[in-house]
Structures are given as C-alpha cells and as structure tokens.
C-alpha cells in the first residue's frame with residue numbers, strides 16, 4: 001500500500017480543517033432557529049465565519065485538535081504493523097505542518113512529546129472484515145468536551161430529575177442530565193453519543209462510536225429512535241444555548257447505542273462533542289492505499305451561512321448591547337464601567353496562560369509585568385518560520401473553570417484586569433473580580449481561526465518547557481472581541497443560565513417512557 005501514509009495524512013488535514021457536510025447542516029439549522037441579534041445568533045455567526053476561514057486557510061478549525069482516534073477496518077491479511085507505523089508518521093508530519101497541535105503530554109512529568117506521539121497517543125483500533133477495501137475513520141475530539149463526558153451507574157439520584165431507575169426512562173434522565181451538566185463548557189451546541197450497558201470501559205467506547213454515525217441516520221431500534229428524537233427535542237428546552245449564553249439550541253445531535261451488561265451493573269455513558277465535531281473517513285484501495293471515497297462528504301456539504309450584516313446591525317441596534325474598545329494596560333476605572341452583556345474589543349498586549357502557568361504563578365513571580373494586563377486562557381497552534389519568528393495558526397479559548405482554584409489569587413497578586421476564556425468561572429473568581437476590579441470575558445470556543453486573525457504579532461514567549469499549548473505567549477492584538485459574562489459588580493451570566501436551566505431540567509422530571 002504505497003499511498004497509505006499519504007492518504008492518512010490527507011485524512012488528518014481534512015478532519016482538522018474542514019467540517020463534514022452533515023455537521024454543517026446541523027449548525028445551519030441551529031442558526032436558523034436563533035433569533036437574529038441575540039448573543040446566541042451572533043456567536044453562531046462567528047462560528048460560521050470560523051468554519052469558512054479554516055477551510056480556506058487549510059488550518060485547524062479549533063486549536064485543540066484533540067486525541068486523534070482512528071478506527072480502521074482491513075481485509076484479512078493486511079499488515080497492521082506497517083499500517084500503524086505509517087499512521088504514526090502521518091500524525092507526526094501533520095503536527096510539524098501545524099495541522100495538529102502537539103497534544104501528547106506525559107502525565108507524570110508534564111512534558112509535551114511535541115509530535116503527538118507517546119504512550120496511548122494516538123488511539124488506533126483495528127478490526128478485520130471480509131470486504132476488499134480499507135476503511136479508515138478519524139475523530140479529533142478536544143479535551144474540553146472530553147472533560148464533559150459522563151458515566152452514570154443506575155439506579156441513581158439526579159439533580160433536578162430525581163430517581164433514575166434501571167429502565168428506558170432512567171436512561172432518558174441520565175442523557176438530559178448529561179447535557180445539563182455540560183452547560184456551555186464543552187462549546188455547545190454539542191452532539192452526544194450514548195452507550196447503554198457494557199462495563200465502564202466498553203460503555204464509553206460504545207458512546208464514542210456513536211459519534212461516527214451521521215447526524216441524519218435513523219436508529220434501526222425503534223425504542224432508541226424514539227429516545228434519540230425525544231432527547232434532541234427536549235434538551236433544547238434547557239435554554240443553555242451556544243457557548244452557554246442562553247438560547248434555543250443546546251444540542252445538535254443525539255445517537256444512542258446499546259450492548260449487554262452484567263446483572264449487577266447498569267451504565268449509561270455519554271460522550272459529549274463540541275460543535276467543532278471533527279470526524280471524517282476514507283475508503284482506500286487495498287492494493288495501493290489510494291483514496292477511493294470520502295465517507296462523510298464535505299464537498300457536497302452545504303456552506304454554513306456566514307455573518308449576516310443585517311444581523312450584526314440588528315444586534316448593534318439593541319439598546320442594551322454596548323461595544324467598548326480598550327487599549328492595554330487597562331485601568332480599574334475602565335473595568336468597573338463594564339457590565340455583563342457588553343462587547344469588549346481589546347487592542348494591545350495579551351498573555352496566554354493556562355493550567356501550568358496558573359499553578360506556577362501561585363508561588364513564583366511573573367516574567368513580565370502583568371499590571372493592567374489581559375490573560376487569555378488559550379493554548380495556541382504555533383508555527384516558526386525560517387527566520388525563527390513565531391506565528392499564531394489557531395488560537396481560540398480554553399475552558400476557564402480549570403483555573404478556578406488559582407484565578408482569584410493570581411488576579412490580585414499581579415494586578416490583572418481582564419481574563420478571557422470560555423465557559424465561565426465560579427464563585428471564588430466572581431468574588432475576586434468584585435474585590436479587585438476585574439472582568440471575565442467570554443470568547444467563542446472553537447473559533448480558533450477567527451481569533452488567530454486578531455493576534456498580529458508574537459512579541460515573545462516564556463516557559464516553552466511547559467510545551468507549546470501551556471507556554472506563556474506574549475501577543476500583540478488588534479480588534480479582539482469578547483463578551484463580558486462576569487463583571488466586577490457580582491453579576492455572572494453563567495450562574496444565571498445554570499440556575500435557569502436547572503429549573504427547565506426539573507420540568508422534564510415526569511416519566512415519559514414507561
């Protein structure tokens with residue numbers, strides 16, 4: 001199979017940079033359902049822009065290119081050892097070419113392998129079949145939505161929904177709860193794969209396999225078909241909306257699979273995938289390894305309608321939405337002026353920082369002055385040119401809640417005035433924003449091309465030893481827009497949406513499937 005490695009490389013690039021047609025259609029439908037001018041509609045426009053940009057630039061849709069997971073069907077006798085070696089080569093090459101972010105981290109030392117290779121990464125499953133072709137499928141599922149996967153053991157007592165028994169109605173409750181607990185943190189609107197039964201490991205595997213189903217396929221099991229339909233309709237009543245900003249569309253797809261279980265166990269496993277639902281597949285010629293066919297057709301996939309000027313104008317015309325341009329360094333007075341719902345446009349310097357940096361700063365000094373500064377929760381995809389200069393290739397926000405134990409203290413210690421991330425933060429940070437005078441800005445998760453365009457120049461980098469995603473990048477920005485979702489007056493849009501969605505969840509308590 002002379003062309004196998006090259007075909008796998010093409011598959012990786014396509015998966016990372018171009019969303020399949022069925023996913024685009026689902027996002028388009030969501031866009032049509034949201035009222036124009038709302039935060040959700042505007043966010044979906046940004047998402048649509050980002051999808052187009054990624055395709056045009058052949059660059060990652062989201063900077064978190066996830067855990068590359070391959071599922072491969074081969075004819076009997078195919079040499080899986082050689083194929084595996086070539087897959088590793090293709091992954092490493094795609095990482096060098098900035099199509100994948102270096103995402104493989106030593107769990108004990110924190111060292112990034114730099115090429116996406118290491119124990120357990122990438123994930124490769126082989127299966128034999130009797131067809132005379134090779135089927136290679138790939139999913140790039142990022143860490144933020146992976147963190148929102150959840151497994152229930154029935155019977156259980158669920159927040160808002162009460163008792164969930166070992167029956168179809170108990171399963172229904174678990175799935176609704178799974179969507180509720182994700183809030184906007186997994187970059188809603190999302191897609192879920194559900195595995196009923198199995199053990200803890202195979203249950204999750206089954207859930208993830210459901211994510212390879214096309215969004216428009218129909219479950220052959222009538223009970224499960226009804227369940228999928230019910231969940232899709234009712235999860236959208238929770239009002240979580242795009243990025244957890246509130247809205248009509250919270251879930252874009254639900255696929256459920258079932259397998260046998262042990263008498264003592266009853267697991268319901270849910271794999272949550274963000275809107276940046278990157279999965280693709282190819283059918284290969286078993287002799288040459290050349291691509292015969294793409295499995296999730298992207299070329300016939302429709303375009304996601306890009307930003308509509310009328311919509312932007314409608315949003316701007318809303319009296320309650322203000323747009324404030326800020327130049328760094330930012331003062332306390334400027335920050336105290338801001339209210340939840342304002343759009344802030346940042347010009348000047350921004351510093352990236354995520355898990356490793358926040359932990360470090362708790363008991364060390366910062367290499368740069370952070371007074372009046374902006375911290376961006378972001379692990380970008382970077383590339384270095386021949387002159388040794390760095391360029392930002394993809395740079396959307398990461399889930400901020402992971403920094404909750406540190407953020408409040410760090411704001412105060414260094415005089416930071418704005419934190420940009422996604423998904424919101426908790427009570428401790430909200431209190432610190434109020435006491436110190438700072439603001440939390442929510443950027444649109446996954447919109448990595450959209451934001452990379454605003455990051456004009458890399459002024460420097462510290463802590464490269466933490467690896468590319470965790471390093472502290474010093475970036476010159478121009479026109480970086482984000483929404484105030486937590487202000488210095490004790491208001492949090494995230495707390496409001498969570499409370500409201502819990503009320504909505506409780507309305508779905510009554511049995512549906514007897």
Ligand SMILES: O=C(O)C[C@H](O)C(=O)O
Pocket residue numbers: 063064142143144145185186378379396397398399445
């Ligand atoms: O690691 C990242 O850049 C983002 C992550 O996928 C997240 O959603 O938090």
Ligand code: SF4
Pocket residue numbers: 062063064065066141142143144145185186187274275276396397398399445446447
């Ligand atoms: S940042 Fe959002 S879109 Fe990107 S992988 Fe994480 S959850 Fe998905």
